[in-house]
Amino acid sequence: MPRAPGQIDLAKTEAILDAAAEVFGERGLAASMEEIARRARVSKQTIYNHYGSKPELIRAIVDRRVxxxxxxxxxxxxxxxxxxxxxxxxxxxxxxxxxxxxxxxxxxxxxxxxxxxxxxxxxxxxxxxxxxxxxxxxxxxxxxxxxxxxxxxxxxxxxxxxxxxxxxxxxxxxxxxxxxxxxxxxxxxxxxxxxxxxxxxx
Amino acid sequence: MPRAPGQIDLAKTEAILDAAAEVFGERGLAASMEEIARRARVSKQTIYNHYGSKPELIRAIVDRRVxxxxxxxxxxxxxxxxxxxxxxxxxxxxxxxxxxxxxxxxxxxxxxxxxxxxxxxxxxxxxxxxxxxxxxxxxxxxxxxxxxxxxxxxxxxxxxxxxxxxxxxxxxxxxxxxxxxxxxxxxxxxxxxxxxxxxxxx
DNA sequence: TCTTGATTGGACTAATGCGTCCATTTTTCG
DNA sequence: CGAAAAATGGACGCATTAGTCCAATCAAGA
Structure with missing residues (x-):
């Protein structure tokens, strides 16, 4: 049988958050999603699979920090x-x-x-x-x-x-x-x- | 005789700075030059005549505040x-x-x-x-x-x-x-x- | 191994916004 | 009044970027 649905890679989820926090910290919120994807060694599409949009990504970062x-x-x-x-x-x-x-x-x-x-x-x-x-x-x-x-x-x-x-x-x-x-x-x-x-x- | 060169309108200079400070304060530095021009009741071109670019405008605002x-x-x-x-x-x-x-x-x-x-x-x-x-x-x-x-x-x-x-x-x-x-x-x-x-x- | 869903990367759209250009109008000053 | 400079406003080129699409690839579990 196949991989069950919703099985997104949790390690990648964290990597995205880390990279995004890093890049946002350096460049400010103007940082591009492409650069975050590069830094996280992940495709841009994957970021959009995990978090739906840039504001939601920001929210996820702050929530984790909170x-x-x-x-x-x-x-x-x-x-x-x-x-x-x-x-x-x-x-x-x-x-x-x-x-x-x-x-x-x-x-x-x-x-x-x-x-x-x-x-x-x-x-x-x-x-x-x-x-x-x-x-x-x-x-x-x-x-x-x-x-x-x-x-x-x-x-x-x-x-x-x-x-x-x-x-x-x-x-x-x-x-x-x-x-x-x-x-x-x-x-x-x-x-x-x-x-x-x-x-x-x- | 003509108006002497370099005779830009000083009142407008101040109005631009005020409006820019206001808009930047509200929207952040992502605020558009168009909106600043609107708020200052001035054309966008005039802003560029007074200050050459967005970063220079920002610098002028901060310098004045300093x-x-x-x-x-x-x-x-x-x-x-x-x-x-x-x-x-x-x-x-x-x-x-x-x-x-x-x-x-x-x-x-x-x-x-x-x-x-x-x-x-x-x-x-x-x-x-x-x-x-x-x-x-x-x-x-x-x-x-x-x-x-x-x-x-x-x-x-x-x-x-x-x-x-x-x-x-x-x-x-x-x-x-x-x-x-x-x-x-x-x-x-x-x-x-x-x-x-x-x-x-x- | 085979199935299925996640991931990839690259192309693409749509929108936004900086900065420029320019013809027209307004202002200043002799 | 008249000339020169500045201001207007609207269109435009160009770059950047959020977000989408899709065909090809990868990975996990039965």
């Missing part, structure tokens, strides 16, 4: 030293943002925002909004514990996240940013955590 | 209450960023960054980099005065600017952001200044 992003966003349980927890969170945020993958995904979403507003919203919810929400909960908890004195956890969470991320995200979008060493990431996240703790000490 | 942005970026002289100076600076930064004009200009620059890296760099230098540099100088001065204790003014300036701006710039780029009232701007800038002062108190 799933990736949302997963590991668990705030640590209250630990003995909230400052350490904050520094760790800061490191992971900064590391994620400085990734080429993270930047190209953001650039894509920004560019498609005018045409597909729901995509941009989903991305924002999955990334920035969720992480800040979790952080706010953490700060509220630490305040109940008496280890911090955060009167407005939502605003404070915004402050901390922003201190860590800083202008780096914008700098990445503009293509203006030297490479960061892990030591520099440590230093920024550590300083941010320390100053934040001082600003919100009980 | 000039606008750089001008008013003067940090107040040391005042009696540095917290008030910081709050004022924060208000002006946030206000500028939440402008439709500011956002569309940033979006344009981000989109053109791949093709015209020097443009993106000029924009970054004129805006974020310069304002942070001025702020860092201010913080160093206040530290010399003994009113604050800022050991790393550059990093601290980054922290303060980021606290104020927060995720709002990204949210604007993604088209995900409700309108801000002046009262909210006041509150965010005021809180940021207060917490920052506490974090860097002498």
């Amino acid at each position: 799933a990736e992003i949302t997963a590991p966003l668990l705030m640590p349980e209250a630990v003995d030293h909230p400052q350490e927890a904050l520094a760790a969170l800061g490191r992971s945020m900064l590391t994620a943002i400085l990734t080429a993958r993270g930047t190209s995904m953001l650039r894509m979403t920004v560019e498609s925002a005018a045409e597909q507003p729901d995509l941009a919203r989903a991305f924002f919810e999955a990334g920035p909004a969720t992480s800040r929400r979790r952080l706010a909960e953490f700060l509220a908890m630490e305040t109940e514990n008496g280890r911090m004195a955060v009167d407005d956890p939502v605003l404070a969470a915004e402050f901390f996240a922003s201190m860590v991320i800083g202008g780096h995200q914008i700098a990445q979008l503009l293509g203006v940013e030297r490479q960061f060493t892990p030591a520099e990431i440590d230093r920024v996240a550590g300083e941010a955590a320390a100053r934040f703790m001082k600003a919100y000490s009980a | 000039a606008e942005i750089t001008a008013p970026l003067l940090m107040p002289e040391a005042v009696d209450h540095p917290q008030e100076a910081l709050a004022a600076l924060g208000r002006s930064m946030l206000t500028a960023i939440l402008t439709a004009r500011g956002t569309s200009m940033l979006r344009m620059t981000v989109e053109s960054a791949a093709e015209q890296p020097d443009l993106a760099r000029a924009f970054f230098e004129a805006g974020p980099a310069t304002s942070r540099r001025r702020l860092a100088e201010f913080l160093a001065m206040e530290t010399e005065n003994g009113r604050m204790a800022v050991d790393d003014p550059v990093l601290a300036a980054e922290f303060f600017a980021s606290m104020v701006i927060g995720g709002h710039q990204i949210a604007q780029l993604l088209g995900v952001e409700r309108q801000f009232t002046p009262a909210e701007i006041d509150r965010v800038a005021g809180e940021a200044a207060a917490r920052f002062m506490k974090a860097y108190s002498a």
Whole structure:
């Protein structure tokens, strides 16, 4: 008997998504489907078999990223030293943002925002909004514990996240940013955590 | 006698720039020259007479914005209450960023960054980099005065600017952001200044 | 091996858009 | 008013690209 219908090659599906994310990141959404096909070592027709159109391909890329992003966003349980927890969170945020993958995904979403507003919203919810929400909960908890004195956890969470991320995200979008060493990431996240703790000490 | 050569209509020059900035902000850089001409109530040929090509038009828009942005970026002289100076600076930064004009200009620059890296760099230098540099100088001065204790003014300036701006710039780029009232701007800038002062108190 | 569906690649259509050309009209200034 | 330059608008050439079509090829499973 023949191959059952609907048996499209899953490995190719991923290869297409990877290549598309890469090319869109480099050239912007103006990148051509032909180039994506070349990069994925796949025929253009195959892309259209898997995803029906360019907008749907873009959607698929962002959706996959949203799933990736949302997963590991668990705030640590209250630990003995909230400052350490904050520094760790800061490191992971900064590391994620400085990734080429993270930047190209953001650039894509920004560019498609005018045409597909729901995509941009989903991305924002999955990334920035969720992480800040979790952080706010953490700060509220630490305040109940008496280890911090955060009167407005939502605003404070915004402050901390922003201190860590800083202008780096914008700098990445503009293509203006030297490479960061892990030591520099440590230093920024550590300083941010320390100053934040001082600003919100009980 | 005839009109002297090179006597292009300066009012039209501005109208073109305004319209182009508007349309690019709405549609992205994919916006057509025809639509810009329509919006500026000018013929397409006239645009090409004033600016030679689409990239040059984009450059002209960003250059104008760079000039606008750089001008008013003067940090107040040391005042009696540095917290008030910081709050004022924060208000002006946030206000500028939440402008439709500011956002569309940033979006344009981000989109053109791949093709015209020097443009993106000029924009970054004129805006974020310069304002942070001025702020860092201010913080160093206040530290010399003994009113604050800022050991790393550059990093601290980054922290303060980021606290104020927060995720709002990204949210604007993604088209995900409700309108801000002046009262909210006041509150965010005021809180940021207060917490920052506490974090860097002498 | 044989059947069937997926994949390939290359040609093709339709649309869009940059930039040009040009005859006509409008503006400026002596 | 009159000459020269600029602005208009509409048509046009040319390039790019999304998406389709199709005949030939490949791959998997009974």
